[in-house]
Amino acid sequence: MDNAYDVVVVGGGAAGLNGALMLARSRRSVLVVDAGQPRNAPAEGVHGMLGHDGVPPAELLARGRDEVRRYGAEIVDATVETVTGKEGSFAVTLDDGRTVEARRVLVTTGLVDELPDIEGMRARWGRDVVHCPYCHGWEVRDQPIGVVATGSMAVHQALLFRQLSDDVVLFLNDQPDLPDDDAEQLAARGITVVTGAVAGLQIEDDQITAVRLADGTAVARSVVAVGARTAARVPFLEHLGLSPVEHASGMGAHVAADEVGRTEVPGVWVAGNATDLSAQVGAAAAAGAMAGGQINADLVAEEARAAVEARPLRMGA
Numbered sequence: 001m002d003n004a005y006d007v008v009v010v011g012g013g014a015a016g017l018n019g020a021l022m023l024a025r026s027r028r029s030v031l032v033v034d035a036g037q038p039r040n041a042p043a044e045g046v047h048g049m050l051g052h053d054g055v056p057p058a059e060l061l062a063r064g065r066d067e068v069r070r071y072g073a074e075i076v077d078a079t080v081e082t083v084t085g086k087e088g089s090f091a092v093t094l095d096d097g098r099t100v101e102a103r104r105v106l107v108t109t110g111l112v113d114e115l116p117d118i119e120g121m122r123a124r125w126g127r128d129v130v131h132c133p134y135c136h137g138w139e140v141r142d143q144p145i146g147v148v149a150t151g152s153m154a155v156h157q158a159l160l161f162r163q164l165s166d167d168v169v170l171f172l173n174d175q176p177d178l179p180d181d182d183a184e185q186l187a188a189r190g191i192t193v194v195t196g197a198v199a200g201l202q203i204e205d206d207q208i209t210a211v212r213l214a215d216g217t218a219v220a221r222s223v224v225a226v227g228a229r230t231a232a233r234v235p236f237l238e239h240l241g242l243s244p245v246e247h248a249s250g251m252g253a254h255v256a257a258d259e260v261g262r263t264e265v266p267g268v269w270v271a272g273n274a275t276d277l278s279a280q281v282g283a284a285a286a287a288g289a290m291a292g293g294q295i296n297a298d299l300v301a302e303e304a305r306a307a308v309e310a311r312p313l314r315m316g317a
Helices: 014-025 057-070 154-162 180-188 235-240 281-310
Strands: 004-010 030-034 074-077 080-086 089-094 099-107 111-114 145-148 168-171 192-194 198-204 207-213 218-220 223-226 229-232 252-254 268-270
Touching (some): 004 281, 014 030, 014 057, 014 281, 057 074, 080 235, 099 281, 154 168, 207 223, 268 281
Parallel strands (some): 004 099, 030 074, 099 268, 145 168, 145 223, 168 192, 229 252
Antiparallel strands (some): 080 089, 089 099, 111 229, 198 207, 207 218
16 A cells, blocks of 8 residues: 555445546546445345346456456555545545545445344345345245335335235334325235234245234245335544435435535545435446546646646746
8 A cells, every 4th residue: 555645435336446447547546445344245146237237246346346456546455444634635544553645535335224123134134135126126026025114115115016026015014004195006006004013024944934013913925125224334524524414315314415426525525325325236336437537537627727836937928
C-alpha cells in the first residue's frame, strides 16, 4: 500500500469494483478496501445480470478483482474504521491501524438486512428464506411460498411472488388488518391470508417444511419471503457528519446522494445499495461505474483549475 491515492473505494462489491475499474482505466491511483462480508454471500448465484446470470457471487467478485488489479488498482482486505479530513485530503484509517490519504472517497459498503425476530429465519436467509422475486423467484417457482408481513410492502410482495407460484400464503404476523382494496386483490389472485403472530420456521432435513404460528398452528410451506428492513453500513462516516437517513420508500436507512452519487459532503461519493436500497447487482455495478466516471471528471476539473493558476503570466497579459 502507498500512503496516498487519488481515490479510496470503501467496499469491494459490484459497485465498488466497477467504480474502481473506471477510475483505474482513467489512470487514477485507487485503493479498494473490502471487509469481505458481501450481503449476497449465502446466495448460490447472481441473477438478472446479463452475461453473468447464475454466476456464484464469490466468483463474480474474484473476476472483478482480477480486472481491477489488471489496471493497477490495489485491493486490501480490511475494514475502514474512520474517514476524517476534507475534500482533497481525507484520512482513511483501517482496522489494522494504517492510515492512507485520499483526494476523494467512494463509499460502496452496501447494507445490512434487519430480519424479524423469528426462529430459524436468519439461518435460512439467502437459501429458502428470500426477499426478492427477481433475484430468487425463478429458483422457487411453483413451490408453496409463504410471505411474512413486516411492513407496508407485504401485499405488493405477495402479488409479485404470485406470478411465480399459484400457492402463496400471506402471513400478517400481527400486522394491522388489510384495507379492503388490498384484501380484494389478494382474494382475486387466490392468495390466502393468515392472521396471528409468526413464531418460527419448521425445519426438516435441512429445508423449510412449515411456518409455525404462536398458537402452535403449522402451515406447510417450502419457501418464505420476507421484506427485511435494510440499513446502510457506514458508521465510519460519522466523523464527517454524514449519517444514513430514512429512505422515502420506507425500506430503511440510506446515504442520500444525487443521481450520480455525490453526497452532501464535498469529495465523498456513494454508489450501490448504500444509497439505493433496492438495487440489484447489475444496477449497483452501473451506479459504481457512473460514480467512478464522475469522480474522475471532478478530479480532471480540479487539476485543470490548478494548472491555470500555476501557469506563468504571458507577456502583455
